[in-house]
Amino acid sequence: MTAGPRDLAAENQSGMKTNSQDCMDTNPIDLGSIEVLQVLDEQGTLNPSRDPGLSDESLLAVHRAMVLSRAFDSRMLTMQRQGEMGTFAPNLGQEACMIGQVWELTRQDWFSPSYRSFGAQIHRGWPMERLFLLWAGYHEGFPPPEDVNDMPFSIVIGSHVLPAVGIAMGMRRRQNRDCMVVNFGDGAMSQGAVSEALNFAMVDKAPVVFVCENNGWAISTPTHLQYATNHLAGRGIGFGVPSLRVDGNDILAMISAMREAIERARRGDGPTFIEAVTYRLSLHTTADDPKVYRDDAEIEPWQERCPIVRLERLLNTRGLLDSDGAEAVRAECDAEVLEAREQFRKIAKARPREVFDHLYKTTPPELEDQRDEYLRRLDRKGVD
Ligand SMILES: Cc1ncc(C[n+]2csc(CCOP(=O)(O)OP(=O)(O)O)c2C)c(N)n1
Ligand SMILES: [Mg+2]
Structure with missing residues (x-):
């Protein structure tokens, strides 16, 4: 195993062993x-041989994109708790996965996300007010903007x-050299x-990058109850797909x-499978309470691995x-999110008479x- 200073594979598995120990033998198959x-x-020391060599300007832009993702996440949680937002899936702690997986894409490339991906969507060009609309349940929020080659997220x-x-x-x-990230x-x-999908992609040499965000949990199911092996990347290799594990907080x-x-x-050499090892620091969704199934002690080491602090x-x-x-960047990002919230509030007018439409x-x-x-009830109550 060519691990960095910390053996993420071992840590991820042993971290998962701290709970549900009574459920099964947690020794993963090697x-x-x-x-x-x-x-x-984690100390912010760089391995020069694998440094992607971003310019100073790009490094600062990457940092800002991660901070903006977190500011949006935090505001969404407040708005949900105050009744202004439907449920949503926080991505606190997963900002490096979010931004890292779309940073190198061009406008022509495609991105097909799952539901915990708004940091990446913002970077791809989704206006934040549209994402607020989406999570507040307005169908206007669902279609991707005209010039963004994204699929609507999948739940x-x-x-x-x-x-x-x-x-x-x-x-x-079409031989157009574009690529898809899913x-x-x-x-x-x-x-x-x-x-x-892994099999089809490899047989066809399809230009797709599979990013599996291994964040330790699938709602209340820890990874040792999800798979019996010491990593998921081996799954890609089983289909012949070049595969690697990545420190998803880096x-x-x-x-x-x-x-x-x-x-x-x-x-034209086909797909890659990336297992990004990270951790879901927050709730699965705002409808979830991880305190009933997860030991707080498990979270602490991952808080230390904050991807934003590491880059800082x-x-x-x-x-x-x-x-x-860094404080100024946080303040700017918070202000940007608040501005988007104002836009959202101007557009988001509940239309109770339409609930049966579409x-x-x-x-x-x-x-x-x-x-x-x-409708008769709405009339009686004088609701438009
Ligand atoms: C086909 C299907 N089965 C079950 C669910 C309910 N469900 C929603 S999220 C989730 C867990 C997914 O975990 P994971 O793939 O690890 O993604 P994460 O939420 O951790 O980002 C489940 C089972 C669903 N949305 N779709
Ligand atoms: Mg998960």
Whole structure:
């Protein structure tokens, strides 16, 4: 195992052993060696041989994109708790995965995300007010903006992975050198369709990068109850797909791995499978309370691995950003999110009379009855 300073494979598994110990034997089956890529260690020290070599300007932009993702996440949580937002899936702690997986994409490339991906969506060009609309349940928030080649996010676990491969197969036939990035979680790996997607992609040499964000949990299911092996990357190798584990809290490792994978796709050499090892620091969704199934002690080491703080250490060493500068970036990002919230509030006007619309082409009679009764109630209450 070519691990960085910390053996992420071992840590991820042992971290999972702290709970549900009574459920099963947690000794993972050793699939053998697989590369674990880390470029920036937890102290902010760089491994120059794998450094993607971003300019100072780009490093600062990457940092800002991660801070903006966190600011949006935190504001969404407040708005949800105050009743202004539907449920949503926080991505606190997963910002390096988010930004790293889309940083090297061009506007022509495609991105097919799952539901925990708004940091990446913001970077891809989704206006934040549109994402607020989306999570508040307004259908206007769902379609991707005109000039953004993204699929709407998928909430049905693993269901979007085969269609993403299909799009990539189309790209290969058009020979236009674009590529597709599709992300999903450790839990999605248990869906058969994801295995089918890996197989199809490799047989067809489709230009697709699979990013599995292994964040330790699938709602309340820890990884040792999800798979019996010491890593998921071996799953890709089983289908012949070049595969590696990446420190998913290391933005430079994510960018480096993605660059290599995207180049492979554009060369016509087919897919790559990246297992990004990270951790879901927050709730599964706002409808979830992890305190009932997860020991708080498990979270602490992962808080220490904060991807933003890690990059800030490097920026500080290089004289690019001190703590005042970092504070200023946070304040700017918070202000940007608040501005988007104001835009959202101007657009988001509840239309209670439309709740039965857009469901059926021809409304079934029993639903028509319910709608009529409901509309009469709105009339009685004087609601427009
Ligand atoms: C086909 C399907 N089964 C079950 C669910 C309910 N569900 C929603 S999220 C989730 C867990 C997914 O975990 P993972 O793939 O690890 O992604 P994460 O939420 O950790 O990012 C489940 C089972 C669903 N949305 N779709
Ligand atoms: Mg997960």
